[in-house]
Amino acid sequence: MKHWKTWGSLLMLCVIGLSGVVAIGQETPEQNRDGFRGTAMFGATGFNGGYLKYTYSVASPASIEPSISTTEILPLGDGTYQTSASSTSFVTSDQVGLGLFGVSMFALGVRIPTVNSGGTVDLSPLDSLAEEVLAPNHVYLLPDGGNLKTLETGEVADVDVVYGIYTHADYDNVVIHLAIASDLDIRNLLPMFPYMDFEYSTAGEAGEEHFMRFSAVELVEFIWEP
Secondary structure (H helix, E strand, O other), X not given: OOOHHHHHOOHHHHHOOHHHHOOOOOEEEEEOOOOOEEEOEOOEOOOOOOEEEEEEEEEOOOOOEEXXXXXXXXXXXXXXXXXXXXXXXXXXXXXXXXXXXXXXHHHHOOOEEOOOOEEOOXXXXXXXXXXXXXXXXXXXXXXXXXXXXXEEEEEEOOEEEEEEEEEOOOOOOEEEEEEEEOOHHHHHHOOOOOEEEEEEEEEOHHHOEEEEEEEEEEEEEEEEEO
């Protein structure tokens, strides 16, 4: 089952605490053959029971240290689940803000700077590859005209991944480094890729471009007991 499209348009949620958009307890429209309706977690739709815990590290230029966001789902044995989500951030006093789960509303929409204007970059074109087993060292053309160039395989938090670089059709000044879970079941459990690193550039003198790191998300813990 696909979930990339659900959160694909919200690519820049990585710069806020992931627990700020928890949607635990919502039922998905799809029902499996055992009658269990999946629990919606940050837009992910692949949960079909068992114990699940994942922790992400979220780094951005505004943070003193990467923030840590954890979600844990514990089966209680009677058909119900205990769900917990937490986020820890390290900021200066002038960066402390009040909001839902510590996330102020302005942070829910982030725009990537361009030379003359800005725009919101999303991952929705990658939805065409959501159910595909990705091969390393391959270029996948996407429906919007962009592409995903896969690199070597590796591991992130003991999860097998394929590394790659996503090029958006409309933003050639944005570089997105990804690690995508190789196992489709695990891929559908995670609300974000195991690793995402965003860089953007603005034109310098004589048309030179200088790439700067915008933010990064990394899976640092993953436990799944079906």
